Amino acid sequence: MSEVANLYQERLDRVFKAFNLEQPDRVPVLGTYGSWCAEFAGYTDAETNWDIEKGGKAMMKVASEIPLDMVHNYFGRPGGVYQALGSKAFHYLSDSTVAQYSDEHAQIMTADEYPEFAKDPFRFLVEKILPRKYAELAKPSPIKDLAFAKGAMKFGMFGAQSGGIVGALATQYGMPMLFDGVILHPMDWIADFFRGIKNAFMDIRRCPNDFLAAIEAFTPLIIRLGMGQALMTPPRQYPKVLELPIHLPTMLKTSDFDKFFWPAFKTIMEFFASQNINVVPIYEGDWSRYYDHLQELPAKKSMGWFEYGDPKVIKEKLKDIMCISGLYPATLLQFGTKEECIAKAKELVDILAPGGGYVFGTDKELITGKAENIIAVNKFVMEYGVYK
Amino acid sequence: MEEQLLISWSDIVKEHPELADKDPAMAMSWDIGQEMIFAYVTFLALF
Numbered sequence: 551m552s553e554v555a556n557l558y559q560e561r562l563d564r565v566f567k568a569f570n571l572e573q574p575d576r577v578p579v580l581g582t583y584g585s586w587c588a589e590f591a592g593y594t595d596a597e598t599n600w601d602i603e604k605g606g607k608a609m610m611k612v613a614s615e616i617p618l619d620m621v622h623n624y625f626g627r628p629g630g631v632y633q634a635l636g637s638k639a640f641h642y643l644s645d646s647t648v649a650q651y652s653d654e655h656a657q658i659m660t661a662d663e664y665p666e667f668a669k670d671p672f673r674f675l676v677e678k679i680l681p682r683k684y685a686e687l688a689k690p691s692p693i694k695d696l697a698f699a700k701g702a703m704k705f706g707m708f709g710a711q712s713g714g715i716v717g718a719l720a721t722q723y724g725m726p727m728l729f730d731g732v733i734l735h736p737m738d739w740i741a742d743f744f745r746g747i748k749n750a751f752m753d754i755r756r757c758p759n760d761f762l763a764a765i766e767a768f769t770p771l772i773i774r775l776g777m778g779q780a781l782m783t784p785p786r787q788y789p790k791v792l793e794l795p796i797h798l799p800t801m802l803k804t805s806d807f808d809k810f811f812w813p814a815f816k817t818i819m820e821f822f823a824s825q826n827i828n829v830v831p832i833y834e835g836d837w838s839r840y841y842d843h844l845q846e847l848p849a850k851k852s853m854g855w856f857e858y859g860d861p862k863v864i865k866e867k868l869k870d871i872m873c874i875s876g877l878y879p880a881t882l883l884q885f886g887t888k889e890e891c892i893a894k895a896k897e898l899v900d901i902l903a904p905g906g907g908y909v910f911g912t913d914k915e916l917i918t919g920k921a922e923n924i925i926a927v928n929k930f931v932m933e934y935g936v937y938k
Numbered sequence: 939m940e941e942q943l944l945i946s947w948s949d950i951v952k953e954h955p956e957l958a959d960k961d962p963a964m965a966m967s968w969d970i971g972q973e974m975i976f977a978y979v980t981f982l983a984l985f
Contacts, residue, residue, distance in 0.1 A: 632985070640985055672944050672976070675983045683982070705978050734984070743984060775980050778973040 557724030561619040565728070565909060566788045569828060569873045571850055573906030577899060577935030579928050580728065580875060581618040582855075584625045584915030587611075595649065596642055599629035602708065606715040613723040616921075617928040622911075623729040623793065624715055628708035634701040636685030639743075657746035658682040661753055664760035667744075668767040679744060713783075729830070730790040731779025735818070736768035737810050738797040747798070754806055762810060769814045773821050780827050791828045794818075800835030812843055823848035830855055833876075834914075841867040857913045861901045874902055875911040883912070883919040883927065891923045892930045899935050910935065945972060 551559065567574040585595040591608035598605035605626035612621065627649060632640035639655040658679060659667065667674045681688040686697035719725040734742075740761075741750030753761040780790040799811050815831075822829050829852045836858040837844070844854065845867065853873040856864060861877055868874060878898055882891055895910070902908040910931045916924075942949075951958050 627985075631982075635982065637985070670943075672979070675979055676943060679983050680979070701982070702975075702978055705981070706974075739984070771980065774973075775977060778977050782970070782973070782977075 554721065554724040558720055558726060561724065562726050562788060565620050565726070568907055568909050569788075569850070569853055571870070571873060571907040573937050576937060577903050577931055578619040578909045579617065579931050580909050580911040581612060581616060581621040582876075582911045582915050583612060583616075583621065584917055586916035586919050587625045589918055590616075590921055596629070598625070599627045599649065600633075602626060602711045602715075606711070606718065609715055609719060610722070613719050613725040616925060617932055618725065620726045620728050621719065622915075623727060623732075624712045625915075626712070628705060630704040631701045631708065634704055635687055635697055637683065638685060639683060651742075653746045653748060656743050657749055659740075659744040661745070661749070661757055661760070664753075664757060664764045668760070668763040671764075671768050671771055728791050729793040730783040731776060732793045732795070733772050733776040733779075733818070733829075734794065735796055735811065736765045736772055736814055738795075739772070740764055740768065741798055750798070751801075754802075754810065758809070765810060765814050769817055772814075772818060776818075776822060776827070777825070780825075789826050789828045791830060792822065793830050793832065795832040796834055799840065800837060804839055807840065807843075816846065819847050819852065823851035826851075828852060830875075832914075833857060838863065844868055845871055847871055853909060855911065861898055865902055869905065869907055873907050873909060875909040876913050877902075878910065878912045878927075880912040880914050880916050880919065883916065883923045886923065888923055888926045891927045895927045895930055896934060899931060903935055903937075906937070944976060945969065 561578070564574040564576070564578045565580070568578050583590075585598075587608040588595050588598040588605070591604070591611045593604050593608060598608055605624065609621065609624065612618075627640075629640070639652060641650055641652070659682075663674075663678070666678075681694075684697075684701075687694045689697070716727050719727060737750075741747050745753060750761070776792050780792065783790060796815075799807050802811065819829055819831075831852060832855045834857050837856065838859050841863065849871050851872075853875050854864075854868060856874065856876040859877065861874075864874055864877075878894065882894055886894070899908075899910065910928075
């Protein structure tokens with residue numbers, strides 16, 4: 551094998567050993583870089599969303615200049631798709647900011663529509679959600695049909711181009727990409743994008759049965775979406791990996807978590823485990839209330855990307871269930887000194903590395919940060935995190 | 939009667955009973971065009 555191919559294989563082996571709760575040669579370093587990639591390459595987030603070539607160049611710069619074992623995903627979004635369809639939700643506050651979420655724009659479904667949604671969620675997406683989210687899809691045929699086709703073309707191009715970036719990272723830099731696709735929990739999806747978060751919390755009180763029925767009806771579609779993405783990517787030696795960002799649970803009462811979140815989450819996790827597909831839930835917030843729940847997940851089939859929490863407790867409670875990642879504060883990389891950054895990395899490696907099953911990563915995707923800090927921390931982890 | 943928008947695995951099995959014992963994941967690769975449209979529509983509902 552060529553030097554680059556060897557490097558690619560070494561990095562894959564290192565990360566997937568940790569995934570399998572084994573001890574690799576050293577702690578793997580995962581690049582969890584979002585729109586920071588654009589910043590690092592001198593672009594705005596918007597530029598890379600509309601010009602994927604710039605997004606690709608940004609990824610290449612990261613792969614060639616930042617010491618890493620793997621990048622988590624391609625950070626760009628398909629701005630052209632949203633533009634072609636007249637998205638009302640995809641917007642920027644200014645040229646220099648990242649794409650913004652608006653809870654107001656997410657409120658596109660009423661509470662009395664839950665039964666219709668639950669009856670046939672896919673039909674509801676096509677007939678109700680999309681025309682409300684996209685101005686062009688609310689117009690009469692054939693205008694809306696042409697817009698839908700134009701968006702699909704751009705969506706396909708985005709898939710092909712981002713797939714090309716994955717290939718270029720592998721063949722030119724020996725840099726693997728972790729995620730083969732992304733899914734969401736149905737509760738988060740409905741709350742964040744159809745009802746709005748404020749409304750969803752009212753629904754929990756006012757129409758809990760309808761809300762729950764919608765979550766249950768949406769779950770098979772989430773599984774289908776994940777399977778479709780896993781099957782569309784080329785076969786490989788190691789299991790496919792899906793990203794699952796999680797939003798609402800730490801804002802819920804535990805009884806509501808048990809009722810609205812946990813059953814569908816467990817179903818999703820067990821299904822993908824049965825298909826030998828690994829899932830990386832991004833446990834946003836402090837999940838310490840739920841560690842006992844997480845002990846019920848299939849062993850060696852997921853990597854928990856934690857935002858907050860006591861690393862000692864996480865290690866103690868979950869080391870036999872899942873690979874552990876995250877917890878390194880992204881804000882420190884932006885505001886800390888090099889010494890402070892390295893001290894924090896040492897603290898986490900000392901607690902989480904022993905015995906394996908740990909991948910070094912930040913608590914959240916990086917939007918901004920000092921490159922010199924990122925490089926210093928990653929180098930440190932690669933040298934200090936060698937298993938003896 | 940409403941026209942069906944998505945073909946379910948059970949409908950595929952009705953047409954192809956020889957697949958009844960196979961993994962439902964086969965439905966995903968049975969008609970990849972349908973799966974791509976499915977992925978496109980669901981992703982549009984995402985942001």
